[in-house]
Amino acid sequence: MEIRLFQLLVPGVALLFIAAVAVRYLKGKINLSEFLLSLIFWMGLGVFAIFPDNISVFVAKLFGIKDNVNAVLFLSIGVIVYLLFKLYAEIKENRRKLTLLTRKIALKDAEELDEL
Amino acid sequence: MPGPLTKDDIYVCLPAYNEATVLPEVIASLKEHGFRKICVIDDGSTDGTSKVARSLGITTIAHQINRGAGAAVQTGIEVARLKRWPALVFMDADGQHLPEDIHALLGKMTETNSDLIVGSRFLSDLEQMPASRRLFNAIGNLMTNIFCKQRYTDSQSGLRLLNQRAINELQLEIDGFGFCSEMLIKAEKAGLKISETPTHVRYTDYSRSKGQDLQMGFSTAFNFLFNVLFK
Known part of the structure; x- marks a missing residue:
């Protein structure tokens, strides 16, 4: 080889x-x-x-895709979509934390200003 | 067991973002109708909304940065929980809701013994609603009703009355407009009784310029689905 x-x-x-x-x-x-x-x-x-060739041929056969290059492309798109999903979930989690922090500061400020 | 709620038990919460120009009128109208317990949640406004509210002697909680309508509503719920308010009404601060409709919400709560009352625009003067809003609301209703046991005619209404049980149970996580649907889904899951009652809206050029446009609508729908499906 x-x-x-x-x-x-x-x-x-x-x-x-x-x-x-x-x-x-x-x-x-x-x-x-x-x-x-x-x-x-x-x-x-x-x-x-x-083992690029063996694996791409195996994946192509597994999913019934004719060409092993197409199999690699599909697999790559799948990985990218998964990574995007993870990224979006992480951004959401950071946004949630930012909102909690904003709320905490707002309530603290209100207490200091005798609003509550 | 506490007796039925009265007008004096009600605290009105106005989540507001850049509403300094209309806020004095909205607050005056609420006071005229006898609602004096008012709280403004300023969601990071840049036009001095907090200053205006405080100058009118209104309890004001101010987010330092804009986090969205849902985040402001949840802050209102947390204030109510902290202060043990017996009932909380959420009303849009742009002046589209009519203070007299709060009586209808209260009446419905007493009549049905519900924990959460939603003011439905679709049970009353539908012809006033602009066509684009009607479309957004129809999509919102469709998506909400898929995930709910009950069928709602106006799942996106901002006029809502919560009793203390609802105040204690609800914990919203969606920052944007998706909170309207999230509140109904979570209320159902918590075993709260939910009812709708007809309410009216006053669409002005100003209130038409607020709210969701097409892009925000898509973003709301996507965020809502992501939250529901991948939570």
Whole structure:
């Protein structure tokens, strides 16, 4: 099997990210589900870089897609949609926290002004 | 067990965003109709809404930044909970609601022993409502009724009366206009009794310029669905 440069680079980068995520988990900065999700994502990317043809053909067969390039495209769109969903959920959570903070300050101000 | 609510038990809460020009008129009208317990929730206005409200001697809670109608309503609910107010009416601060309709809400609450009364514009003078508003409301009703056990004729109405049980139970999370539907869904889940009563609206050029446009409507619908489906 001919080894191409990206087949070394991508798994290497994935390993670095896995190590960083593991450190974040051990320091208690992320929870177990976040750790496992990141681990699966980076391991998946690393394995895919090592066996791109075998995996894309497997995915194409699994979902009944004729061309393995199309399978890679569909899979990528799926991953992007998932990441967008995660991003939106995170923005929502930050907005919620901002509202709680705004409310807390408003109630505190009102109390100080003898409004309550 | 406390007796039926009276007019004197009612606190009127006006969630307001840049309403300094109409607020004095709305407050004067409320006072004329005997509602003197008024609270303004200024949602980060930049036109001096808080200043105007305070100069009129009204209790004013001011968000430092704009967080949306739902966030202002939830702040009103939390103030009511904190102060143990027996009943709370939410009314739009743009002057579209009529203070005399609060009597209709109170009457309906006493008659049906409900915890939450929604003033329905669709049970009264529908012809006054602009066509675009009618469309937004129809979509809002459709989406709300999918997730509710009861059928509501005006799920997006801002005129609502809550008794103490509703005040204690409701915890809204949607900051924007989606709170109207969220309140009904959460009230049903909490086992609160909800009724509607006919109320009237006065559409002016000013009140028409407020509220939701098409883009906000889509954003409200998307946020509402996201909250309901992925909570």
